[in-house]
Amino acid sequence: MPMKVFTAEQIRSWDQFTISQEPVSSIQLMERASMVLAHWISEHCKNHKKLAVFCGKGNNGGDGLAVARILYLKGFDVDVFISDSKIKFSEDASVNLKRLRDLSGISVRKFDQNEYYNFDDKTIIVDALFGTGLSRPLEGEYKTLVEQLNTKKNIKISIDIPSGLSADEMFTHDSVILKADYTLTLHCWKRTFLHPETGKYTGKVEVLDIDLSQIYADTTDSEYSVIDDQQVGSIFIPRQEFSHKGSYGKAVIIGGSYGKIGAAVLATQSALKTGAGLTFTLAPECGYEILQISCPEAMFIKGGEQVMTNFEFDKDFTCGIGPGLGTHSDTEKSFLSFLKNYSQPLILDADALNILSKDPKYLELIPKKSIITPHPKEFERLFGSTDHSFKRLELAREKAKELDIYIVLKDHHTQVITPQGNVFYNITGNAGLAKGGSGDILTGILTSLLAQRYSPEQACILGVWLHGRAADIASEKHSKESMLPTDVIDEFGNVFEELNRKVEKSL
Template sequence: MKIFTAEQIRSWDHFTISHEPVSSIQLMERASMAAAHWISEHCKNHKKLAVFCGNGNNGGDGLAVARILYLKGFDVDVFVGDSKRKFSDDALVNLKRLRDLSGISVRKFDQSEHYNFDDKTIIIDALFGTGLSRPLEGELKGLVEQLNSKKNIKISIDVPSGLSSDEIFDNDPVILKSDYTLTFQCWKRTFLHPETGKYTGKVEVLDIDLNKTYAGTTNAEYFIIDDLLIESIFRPRQEFSHKGSYGKAAIIGGSYGKIGAAVLATQSALKTGAGLTFTLAPECGYEILQTSCPEAMFIAGGEQFVTKFEIDKEFTCGIGPGLGTHPDTEKSFLSFLKNCTSPLILDADALNIISKKTGNLKLIPKKSIITPHPKEFERLFGGTENSFKRLELAREKAKEYHIYIVLKDHHTQVITPEGNVFYNITGNAGLAKGGSGDILTGILTSLLAQGYSEEETCILGIWLHGRSADLASERHSKESMLPTDVIGEFGSVFEELNRKVARSL
């Protein structure tokens, strides 16, 4: 799914109106019907709504939603701003339609101070949509602060008021903190970053049937990893195949006291389909690895830590889990990089070693995949003010070094050498535990070994990691789930994928 800017979304609306038999007011009604239907289906225990409407088209959506839900049996009160402010043409039409109904009261914003927000009241936010270009001020800022102080469930239409759809505002702006955001047609970038996404609550993308030609022909640089993309990438296991058909994966890592990281990465590579899996680790981890991962073959790379990176060129290598940064490990690893031309998966201590000198970045083979968390990224490339600027820096560095960057976060991003960004929307806070990154290294190493392209490996890998974590959290809870529980769900996710792909043939 493409992520469009606010300007592109406005163009999409205009394109739909000019190429289909639909007017702007009819398109607003279509969007409002979709939002009202979601609310009526999910809010059966709350029949009282306080709907706050701005003067623009987002307010028009809110006015239409209020009318539709009133006709569905909800008790609805509507709040609007000063009548001196001009309503948009479509909002004015919906305000008139609303006032033609005798059962809905239309009040001014300042009357909300004395309104009875009981525990059955849901606040509907339709103050500002994607057109907002600056932080809230004056009366509207005060209104949002007042609504934020209420404990009632809050639902925003399209975008939480005060939030830009494309950028982060400076100076700690006031933004409505929603429990749900019912957005239209596509995700907005600000929903996907930690500084701004915390205001959206659960995001529901409602399809309002905007023109598909526009979506197909309009360029975008930002994308959501959705089911359609995953199904287009995933390749089911062929019946007439053998272990040689699925490549050789090698996990290089482990050191005294950190063998568990290598175990997790190895188990992950084994469980995601590599034909042959090897682990190059120090001899102190031999018994642990052979006992916990009997399907993998062991290659001794040192005694207490890895000092020999001797591996055949036909192997796909994932390097870093538990590797440590001992001077001998560092020296041997950097020497290995100087002579390596094949793409690698680099994580954890492999990145920490590289980050010690800026010049080391040039040693990373082209088309390699690096998987830094924010702190590792900072050590590699420098600090930034926020996650938006960090992502833009990542785009620059991916192009400069011709590498793929998997920037780990709540919504992990894949940045390609061409500058495209793919946001992942699977996964949950249960992954915020040591070992989760080691699992991802194993997944990526296995998929690349099996012949997926670097871009496909990144996209499918982080989606699979997150989807497995979602199943693990359902079974064990986010608090109690372990990285090994995530590995245990790989099979269920592959079963899902095989069913979907088989159905689509």
């Protein structure tokens, strides 16, 4: 089961359900959460023993006050800052403020005193101003405070969510939001952590479990979820001992044109290294020597001279079309003619998508249950522009339903969108994939997995996770700047070893 992403409202219901079922009081649940938060901070902040904790008047502030008390008792030097406004603290935050004031060693200051405070390099700023209940952009003293804190070079840790950020949506492009280095979020990922316009404020996200009701998590629906290791482990099928090459399907990569044979090479190598039983490359004659030398395990099928003009192959092949294909008029004509007569699910990427984007009617030629893998610009050419990535995702959901296809929307956190409108966010991968050739590798992976009889949904989820996980290993060895798509392909073996170990352990 994937890790569901719940809305702020669902999370509040989750808290209430837990309180009614255990039974546990809301103040006890706050203490439980604060213990988990304080434990993480004390374990990870060995070199910083001074904390400046900024607390709002709601329950997020209550968490901050409790964390301040717990860490003071663990030996941290703690200063707390609260608002001077006449608004009352929430009931649970009031209890924690009283508990804090009963300790003589913690000074409680007003927000405006931060201007004269000594933020030395050993001080960590803890943000507990607003939680997931925030419904509009920051204003007044909170806006001013966050603007001031954002100028500080100190490490900043946000509790649950960076203050100024909504859990579920984007406010405005000019909203003031605290830029955290770490976000210690409770229960589950929040949607805003997973989009580029808002996720840039979270820093490194740590999801902390505070033991809320599992029954609620299991029985509450969400159209959004994060691909996690458990889900991937349940999809992955280990190699059977008495199998043969015919057991793992036939993959054909269709692409390449003069000057762009490298893209077809990368996709072919990727399909070979991710387990297809037989791999073929249907490419122009000009790529023959390059492909036979660089991918000797794959078989070559001629599809033209300098560009692709022939898309014919055996019926039992699973095909991925697009890497290096080009948009030559002869290629376009042959490709569209092929689609009119083809009905099996396939993978479409790169120039295959650029050809389809020339006329909205062409989209109807995509076979049902196929997988398309656009990056944001390709998506815009296919379906139109949107103001930001939240709207782009909603448009993708509409189009996936309308066309009955799977859309792999490539981004920092790539989204897999199903024909039912469900969204799976991938959290493996890194900025080292922001290089030409990375998408060609993904096409090869998806083609190989589909050939091995994974369902289109399984192929998408396992494929994007595997692609990102291999990139994470590659970046550790080579750095994000220097890693190449071929380095990512080289790490597939290590990822499959990890997967096999996980499956063996679960038996």
